[in-house]
Amino acid sequence: MEASVYTVNTKSCFSLHSRGILPRSAIGVGCSLRATKRNNALRLSCGSTSMGRAGGRIQSLFRSSAKARLVRAQASEGDVENVAPVKIPVKSSGSVLPYVGIACLGAFLFGYHLGVVNGALEYLAKDLGIAENTVLQGWIVSTLLAGATVGSFTGGSLADKFGRTKTFILDAVPLAVGAFLCATAQNIETMIIGRLLAGIGIGVSSAIVPLYISEISPTEIRGTLGSVNQLFICIGILAALVAGLPLAGNPLWWRSMFGVALIPSVLLALGMAFSPESPRWLYQQGRISDAEVSIKRLYGKERVAEVMRDLDAAGQGSTEQEAGWFDLFSSRYWKIVSVGVALFLFQQLAGINAVVYYSTSVFRSAGITSDVAASALVGAANVFGSTVASSLMDKQGRKSLLLTSFAGMAASMLLLSLSFTWKALAPYSGTLAVLGTVLYVLSFSLGAGPVPALLLPEIFSSRIRAKAVALSLGMHWISNFVIGLYFLSVVTKFGISTVYLGFASVCLLAVMYISGHVVETKGLSLEEIERAISPAA
Secondary structure, three states: OEEEEEEEOHHHHHHHHHOOOOOHHHOOOOEEEEEEEEOOEEEEEEEOOOOOOHHHHHHHHHHHOHHHHHHHHHOOOOOHHHOOOOOOOOOOOOOOHHHHHHHHHHHHHHHHHHHHHHHHHHHHHHHOOOOOOHHHHHHHHHHHHHHHHHHHHHHHHHHHHHOHHHHHHHHHHHHHHHHHHHHHOOOHHHHHHHHHHHHHHHHHHHHHHHHHHHHHOOHHHHHHHHHHHHHHHHHHHHHHHHHOHHHHOOOOHHHHHHHOOHHHHHHHHHHHHOOOOOHHHHHHOOOHHHHHHHHHHHHOHHHHHHHHHHHHHHHOOOOOOOOOHHHHHOOOOHHHHHHHHHHHHHHHHOOHHHHHHHHHHHHHHOOOOOHHHHHHHHHHHHHHHHHHHHHHHHHHOHHHHHHHHHHHHHHHHHHHHHHHHOHHHHHHHHHHHHHHHHHHHHHHHHHHOOHHHHHHHHHOOOOOHHHHHHHHHHHHHHHHHHHHHHHHHHHHHHOHHHHHHHHHHHHHHHHHHHHHHOOOOOOOOHHHHHHHHOOOO
8 A cells, every 4th residue: 555645735725725626614724635545546535633524524525526536547556656636726827819719710711601602692693694593503502511521521631730720721721712713703613613612611620620729728718718619600600691781782792792701711821820839739749849839828837837747647658649530430439439420410410400591481470571680680599699608618517508408409499390380379380480490599509509519629539639520520511411402302291390390309319319428528628538538548
């Protein structure tokens, strides 16, 4: 049996109390934590000559804390002295906010390119001479999704090979060129090529924006900053809506709508040229000194040693190269990778695109004839929900928001289905349909929208993180494309009410799956999460 004693002074006791680990009675007294290894288990005890019964309460708190469980999980056959003492938070003099803001330009462009065609399609179709050709109009819409699928798979490999910031700079090229081609297109071929390039750009963005944000964000606010990704996507969609307002008075304004996307594309490239690289990627490449410089810029020199200890602990005993694509399907990784794939499949199969697509006709049935007003209401609900989610992500946790979100979406879908079929509700059908639509979008934006892109970079180990995120987002774009292709045919055959019931069933299945397979990551560093849930080599 071996033991180690860590002394916790008065200042440290106050810090631990503020984190909910020590009771107030411990402040001003100080105590000693004794780590004892017996039968390969690590036990923590706390004693003090002047604390009396408070020591016993502290001992109980430490035994029940998630941090203590992680420490026990890290105990190995070696000396217990090697186990790191409880971390005391250090105030950071750095700031990640400017770099998160620059990265979120990619999220903004994601939303803008998705939404810009909705208002512009009618006018560009007339200008390009395809007003009567719905097939070519469909190609203009769907080519973006096809490009995004390619981009999402490509983004992971590029981020692993060149780093996160350089991938952003490369990504700005198809985003800018695509916007320029769309704005200046004189024929349908140029327009489709432009949409394809823009799609590749937003596909890469969809993979690397949440990846970069999760890797540079401090643990205590990583959830809040990660959910800003979804908020900027919603803002991008709203911006596209606002950009389309002058169309009624100027039919050629659609060119300016596409052209304005050049500005954030250029700003993204310029901003990333001066942004720090992910310290976790630099560490993986063996560029230790560069990683320390990056940490200093992001968090301040006070936290360099702390973050480097985390990276060292996560990297101990691992000399493996980054995983290949086929490694994701191995027995070692597939269980955790399948969680990411499933979350994005549930996100799309739960019917978000169908609800948005039908929102205009639903609002018309309630007497709201303005398409702009209908879109604005849906967009406002999305932005509001995403803002609320940002404030709750590090308080309520990812898993609880996912469960609440999908449960709310199921109830909203049921309300939508009944509003179309239940005769007793016929006098109120329009109002109920609008209420169901807004509640559905609000519920989606609270969890199902922002959480998957935030959670995935957290639960994937550093060796597979970029490619696993890319694979999961690839499933998102493929399912998005398939649903868009077959949705109207399914509605024609079975009716919208039955389809909404099907979506409600998917939401309930998602609740059951999340309850059994998704882990909570709130308050843990990426390295702590990796050590706790990732399989051993």
